[in-house]
Amino acid sequence: MRRLLEIKGVFVHSIRGNxxxxxxxxxxxxxxxxxxxxxxxxxxxxxxxxxGTLLPDLGKVIWKDYSTSNLGQRQRKEIGTLxxxxxxxxxxxxxxxxxxxxxxxxxxxxSLANLLKPIELNACSECLQKVxxxxxxxxxxxxxxxxxxxxxxxIARLLRQKPELILADEPLFSLDPILAEEILHLFLDNTMTSxxxxxxxxxxxxxQPSFFRHFDRVIALKSGRVVFDxxxxxxxxEALALIYGSA
Amino acid sequence: xxxxxxxPPILSLLPALALLPVLISxxxxxxxxxxxxxxxxxxxxxxxxxxxxxxxxAFRGIQITFSTALLSWSLSSIFGICLxxxxxxxxxxxxxGKSWPATVIRRLLAIPxxxxxxxxxxxxxxxxxxxxxxAIVAIVIPYTSLVARVVSDQLDTKDRRALKGLKQAGAGSxxxxxxxxxxAMGPVLLSYVGYRLECALRGATVLGVFGLGGxxxxxxxxxxxLQFHDVWTALWLLAAVMFSLEQILSLIRGYFxxxxxxxxxxxxxxxxxxxxxxxxxxxxxxxxxxxxxxxxWSPLPLPTFYELIDAIHTLPWIQLISSTMLxxxxxxxxxxxxxxxxxxxxxxxxxxxxxxxxxxxLRLMPTPLTALFLMLFSKPSLAxxxxxxxxxxxxxxxxxxxEGLDQQSDNHLKALSAAGAGTRSAWxxxxxxxxxxxxxxxxxYRTDVILRETVVVGMVGGTGLGWQLIESLGSFNWAQVIVLxxxxxxxxxxxxxxxxxLRYHWTGSTKKLPMVVDLQS
Numbered sequence: 001m002r003r004l005l006e007i008k009g010v011f012v013h014s015i016r017g018n019x020x021x022x023x024x025x026x027x028x029x030x031x032x033x034x035x036x037x038x039x040x041x042x043x044x045x046x047x048x049x050x051x052g053t054l055l056p057d058l059g060k061v062i063w064k065d066y067s068t069s070n071l072g073q074r075q076r077k078e079i080g081t082l083x084x085x086x087x088x089x090x091x092x093x094x095x096x097x098x099x100x101x102x103x104x105x106x107x108x109x110x111s112l113a114n115l116l117k118p119i120e121l122n123a124c125s126e127c128l129q130k131v132x133x134x135x136x137x138x139x140x141x142x143x144x145x146x147x148x149x150x151x152x153x154x155i156a157r158l159l160r161q162k163p164e165l166i167l168a169d170e171p172l173f174s175l176d177p178i179l180a181e182e183i184l185h186l187f188l189d190n191t192m193t194s195x196x197x198x199x200x201x202x203x204x205x206x207x208q209p210s211f212f213r214h215f216d217r218v219i220a221l222k223s224g225r226v227v228f229d230x231x232x233x234x235x236x237x238e239a240l241a242l243i244y245g246s247a
Numbered sequence: 248x249x250x251x252x253x254x255p256p257i258l259s260l261l262p263a264l265a266l267l268p269v270l271i272s273x274x275x276x277x278x279x280x281x282x283x284x285x286x287x288x289x290x291x292x293x294x295x296x297x298x299x300x301x302x303x304x305a306f307r308g309i310q311i312t313f314s315t316a317l318l319s320w321s322l323s324s325i326f327g328i329c330l331x332x333x334x335x336x337x338x339x340x341x342x343x344g345k346s347w348p349a350t351v352i353r354r355l356l357a358i359p360x361x362x363x364x365x366x367x368x369x370x371x372x373x374x375x376x377x378x379x380x381x382a383i384v385a386i387v388i389p390y391t392s393l394v395a396r397v398v399s400d401q402l403d404t405k406d407r408r409a410l411k412g413l414k415q416a417g418a419g420s421x422x423x424x425x426x427x428x429x430x431a432m433g434p435v436l437l438s439y440v441g442y443r444l445e446c447a448l449r450g451a452t453v454l455g456v457f458g459l460g461g462x463x464x465x466x467x468x469x470x471x472x473l474q475f476h477d478v479w480t481a482l483w484l485l486a487a488v489m490f491s492l493e494q495i496l497s498l499i500r501g502y503f504x505x506x507x508x509x510x511x512x513x514x515x516x517x518x519x520x521x522x523x524x525x526x527x528x529x530x531x532x533x534x535x536x537x538x539x540x541x542x543x544w545s546p547l548p549l550p551t552f553y554e555l556i557d558a559i560h561t562l563p564w565i566q567l568i569s570s571t572m573l574x575x576x577x578x579x580x581x582x583x584x585x586x587x588x589x590x591x592x593x594x595x596x597x598x599x600x601x602x603x604x605x606x607x608x609l610r611l612m613p614t615p616l617t618a619l620f621l622m623l624f625s626k627p628s629l630a631x632x633x634x635x636x637x638x639x640x641x642x643x644x645x646x647x648x649x650e651g652l653d654q655q656s657d658n659h660l661k662a663l664s665a666a667g668a669g670t671r672s673a674w675x676x677x678x679x680x681x682x683x684x685x686x687x688x689x690x691x692y693r694t695d696v697i698l699r700e701t702v703v704v705g706m707v708g709g710t711g712l713g714w715q716l717i718e719s720l721g722s723f724n725w726a727q728v729i730v731l732x733x734x735x736x737x738x739x740x741x742x743x744x745x746x747x748x749l750r751y752h753w754t755g756s757t758k759k760l761p762m763v764v765d766l767q768s
Contacts, residue, residue, distance in 0.1 A: 076664070077666060079665070089677070090680075091254060091680045091681070103672045103673070104667030111675055115254045139252070
């Protein structure tokens with residue numbers, strides 16, 4: 001398997017200490033990786049470092065031979081992020097929000113036209129159907145949607161971007177157990193294969209141990225350090241105690 | 248989904264299309280020699296005159312303008328706060344259980360508000376002759392009404408549960424009102440009253456352009472005699488005062504923000520207003536402006552009914568009203584659409600920094616002077632008037648947009664940039680979209696202001712009701728003056744009602760003045 005993302009000796013400092021402390025790991029194409037750890041362990045910082053929105057104070061992050069501190073538009077569109085706060089544009093409708101995923105491939109005129117009238121509706125409908133939503137909500141404002149619907153629209157936007165690597169920051173956070181399971185399956189079953197039939201790579205932060213079995217590998221962080229990095233079947237109670245325990 | 252459904256960001260950008268007909272029209276009428284004058288004007292910016300008499304004159308002018316603004320601002324703020332309380336429904340309902348007196352006062356206050364300070368100035372000039380009081384009273388009348396409106400609107404939109412609770416517990420009406428509504432009014436008054444001082448300074452400068460003294464008169468004389476170096480001496484001095492004022496107001500707001508005691512804030516504001524009011528009178532005397540000079544009262548001759556009917560029949564109403572409306576639409580389009588368009592096209596840090604400087608200069612230049620400047624290389628026309636009025640308001644809208652963008656989180660921008668969106672698209676979707684709704688709400692309010700300001704450029708640009716008013720005033724045709732003012736008042740009140748509805752559409756409340764909210768945050 002080809003190495004897509006490499007994180008080498010990364011440190012991120014903050015006033016309250018190191019958010020990331022000498023992180024070294026790599027992720028290969030097609031891998032499904034769960035990123036776990038208690039609150040404040042550095043999961044969100046690691047994902048932000050991986051997509052280039054947070055620059056490390058020390059160390060390197062390499063995406064396919066390019067440093068993420070200097071990624072071009074072409075490389076950035078290959079990394080899709082599902083943010084914890086979703087970051088939908090509240091002033092726009094569902095179709096226009098889904099089209100935000102395609103901005104990397106389009107010019108300014110296309111962006112302006114989309115604000116005048118949602119365009120490429122077939123592509124938007126396709127993404128919406130993949131996440132289990134009816135196309136009738138294409139013209140609804142995202143501010144009018146329920147929490148679960150908003151989550152799905154954000155995933156549809158990600159699909160429209162067609163990334164090779166998906167970084168998902170606690171997408172199951174604040175969802176009830178049934179909806180969380182549903183969204184996870186939707187994610188793993190409907191979004192992980194590209195239009196060309198290639199497997200996408202996934203790095204998802206989450207808390208629910210019962211879901212870890214759906215992943216190939218589990219990386220655990222504690223106080224900004226990697227304390228566990230093994231296949232998911234190796235994750236036992238002892239490892240969980242190490243990750244979430246106070247010691 | 249087949250119909251057009253423009254979103255707030257595109258609705259904010261589309262008005263910039265008004266630039267096209269305006270610029271084409273100005274380019275067509277561009278005359279030889281204009282380019283040379285334009286170049287001379289630009290070069291003079293870096294070589295302002297430093298001759299002693301020019302600097303002294305500008306320094307005296309700025310003192311007259313500033314002290315006039317200070318006195319009229321403090322008076323209008325004190326009167327405005329009192330009238331605002333008197334026109335608040337909640338106050339009357341608490342004392343008498345009925346709100347109709349508030350409605351009557353509000354309706355009466357709408358008339359002085361709808362007439363621009365310049366018009367008040369010209370009318371007062373006819374009545375009392377050239378006196379320093381003309382400029383002061385001309386500003387005090389509309390500003391009092393504007394402050395009163397904001398104060399009463401803010402009082403009426405506050406949550407009344409605490410007030411009801413206090414009344415039920417047996418508190419007196421005055422104590423209940425002060426305790427329940429007073430604390431929340433402190434920050435509102437602080438931000439809005441401070442903002443009005445900047446407006447008063449601009450208003451006093453504009454009145455000066457029309458001969459009422461101060462830096463405006465210096466600017467107008469220098470520009471008309473093509474002494475661009477002298478123009479820039481006065482402009483840089485005005486810029487220094489404006490900038491210092493903005494900084495001082497920002498510091499005061501910051502200091503007051505630390506205090507959560509609204510009643511203390513209101514008390515301090517009132518004390519400061521009284522002190523400044525008292526200080527500005529000796530300051531004016533110090534620059535040889537004698538406020539004790541007797542006024543030469545000559546009341547305007549009231550026209551007969553037949554003269555009024557004759558005036559109605561004589562004036563070309565369709566042409567006057569349509570040109571005023573067209574002027575408003577074009578100027579508002581330029582003012583609303585240009586700042587986001589420029590920021591979208593040049594969203595880099597350097598681009599934004601350059602735009603801020605340009606907006607600062609546009610805000611600085613009084614509208615009639617911009618119109619006079621444009622007429623150095625173009626014929627007087629509606630396009631010139633629209634560009635002059637639009638340019639000044641670009642400065643105001645640009646500043647407001649930048650402040651709004653600075654206060655919002657950049658999470659969306661980061662998200663779209665990380666997903667590979669181009670800088671311009673990322674700015675449009677991730678940055679401007681979040682501000683577009685409140686920007687449009689403020690734009691609606693600004694359109695209202697622009698309609699009122701058409702009087703100023705109409706006179707210079709030779710178009711609309713403003714131009715006709717100056718013509719009628721010049722020929723002492725009082726019947727036409729009265730009819731024209733009545734029509735203009737009606738137009739501005741209709742405009743106010745329409746923009747109120749638009750504000751409601753964008754913010755969910757007609758009472759919520761975006762400007763007050765923005766300055767507060």
